[in-house]
Amino acid sequence: MARVLITGGAGFIGSHAADALLDAGYEVRVLDNLHAQVHGNGRLRPPYLADGAELIVGDVTDPVAVERALRGVDKVLHLASAVGVGQSMYDIASYVRANELGTAVLLEALSKHPVAKLVVASSMSIYGEGLCRSADGRSVSPDERPVSQLRNGDWELRGPGGEVLEPIPTPETKQPTLSSIYALNKYAQERMCLITGKAYGISTLALRFFNVFGTRQALSNPYTGVLAIFAARLLNERPPLVFEDGRQRRDFVHVRDVARACLLALDSELAGEVFNIGSGQPRSILSIAQDLARVMGRARISAEITGKYRAGDIRHCFADIETSRARLGFAPQVSFEDGLDELAGYLADQIAEDRAEQATEELLRRGLVA
Numbered sequence: 001m002a003r004v005l006i007t008g009g010a011g012f013i014g015s016h017a018a019d020a021l022l023d024a025g026y027e028v029r030v031l032d033n034l035h036a037q038v039h040g041n042g043r044l045r046p047p048y049l050a051d052g053a054e055l056i057v058g059d060v061t062d063p064v065a066v067e068r069a070l071r072g073v074d075k076v077l078h079l080a081s082a083v084g085v086g087q088s089m090y091d092i093a094s095y096v097r098a099n100e101l102g103t104a105v106l107l108e109a110l111s112k113h114p115v116a117k118l119v120v121a122s123s124m125s126i127y128g129e130g131l132c133r134s135a136d137g138r139s140v141s142p143d144e145r146p147v148s149q150l151r152n153g154d155w156e157l158r159g160p161g162g163e164v165l166e167p168i169p170t171p172e173t174k175q176p177t178l179s180s181i182y183a184l185n186k187y188a189q190e191r192m193c194l195i196t197g198k199a200y201g202i203s204t205l206a207l208r209f210f211n212v213f214g215t216r217q218a219l220s221n222p223y224t225g226v227l228a229i230f231a232a233r234l235l236n237e238r239p240p241l242v243f244e245d246g247r248q249r250r251d252f253v254h255v256r257d258v259a260r261a262c263l264l265a266l267d268s269e270l271a272g273e274v275f276n277i278g279s280g281q282p283r284s285i286l287s288i289a290q291d292l293a294r295v296m297g298r299a300r301i302s303a304e305i306t307g308k309y310r311a312g313d314i315r316h317c318f319a320d321i322e323t324s325r326a327r328l329g330f331a332p333q334v335s336f337e338d339g340l341d342e343l344a345g346y347l348a349d350q351i352a353e354d355r356a357e358q359a360t361e362e363l364l365r366r367g368l369v370a
């Protein structure tokens with residue numbers, strides 16, 4: 001059976017992808033540096049990583065580790081990445097190194113030993129603000145909100161006449177607007193893989209993940225996704241800290257749906273395309289804070305709306321998944337409610353070190369939260 005290398009395969013999405021690939025009959029090898037921010041200082045093989053997955057501990061920026069990991073591999077799923085939007089705005093060299101240099105090293109190795117398929121994790125972050133509809137019914141790509149507007153606590157996206165723009169699903173055709181170092185890194189990863197894949201005859205696809213949630217997301221990492229950060233707060237009986245007014249909208253897609261999308265992409269005959277992987281449903285950050293508190297039995301803890309904003313954050317973005325449905329056969333199967341119930345069950349016996357306040361302090365100190 002074909003062997004797949006998953007870079008970053010010991011992480012949240014990677015470990016679920018490993019499960020899906022093993023179930024589908026693939027052999028799975030993982031290259032992962034077991035970064036302390038995600039895996040803790042012990043940097044041990046995570047217990048949730050499937051026994052059947054072979055783990056090579058090494059860094060994607062290390063050509064020797066990458067060459068070794070690629071031996072005998074037929075397909076590659078490239079997930080290794082540093083993923084915090086806020087952190088990327090000050091840890092710039094580390095982010096460029098892990099995300100762009102890491103991808104470059106992988107691609108140089110692949111240029112010498114091409115594989116049949118390469119699938120790279122891109123992100124909805126590359127869109128910047130999602131698509132909107134103006135008052136006269138046209139689709140518009142909003143500009144970033146000016147700092148002067150944010151300073152006034154005026155959070156919504158506005159058209160030229162000051163009218164509020166209504167967010168609509170964002171398709172793959174929207175022009176990227178890169179508003180954080182992380183977004184820039186993800187766009188670079190996506191383009192580098194597509195360009196190199198084409199040049200060396202490696203059938204390559206990029207998946208633009210929206211906000212992925214589910215079990216195994218690192219709870220003690222203050223730069224992880226918002227649901228895991230809120231979970232760590234609630235587990236410690238503290239209120240989730242909500243930026244802006246909490247009405248910013250995102251698209252939460254379950255990690256098993258994302259893992260299935262990875263499998264579909266690895267099995268697909270398509271090449272050179274990009275696909276949105278989301279649920280297609282918008283949810284406000286405040287509503288997900290309330291939903292999570294409820295399913296965790298902590299409905300008495302109300303979210304704290306800070307009225308602060310984080311540099312690099314966008315207001316709204318949710319996916320148009322028609323193209324991935326039609327071309328890739330992708331259809332989300334886990335509802336938000338079921339995914340959240342499952343997460344609550346998992347969280348019940350987890351211990352989380354809540355470092356959200358320190359992380360926000362760090363951003364405040366650097367003027368990246370105001």
Ligand code: UD1
Nearest residue numbers: 083084085123124209210211223224225226229241242243
């Ligand atoms: C997230 C992922 C990114 C992924 C992208 C795809 C992380 C760290 N980021 O970025 O890797 O590519 O989704 O969609 O996993 N918020 C709060 N309080 C908090 C933390 C966040 O209110 O304590 C707000 C943010 O201001 C933002 C929203 O929640 O408005 C989402 O933040 P976050 O989970 O960091 O996601 P993205 O920036 O969308």
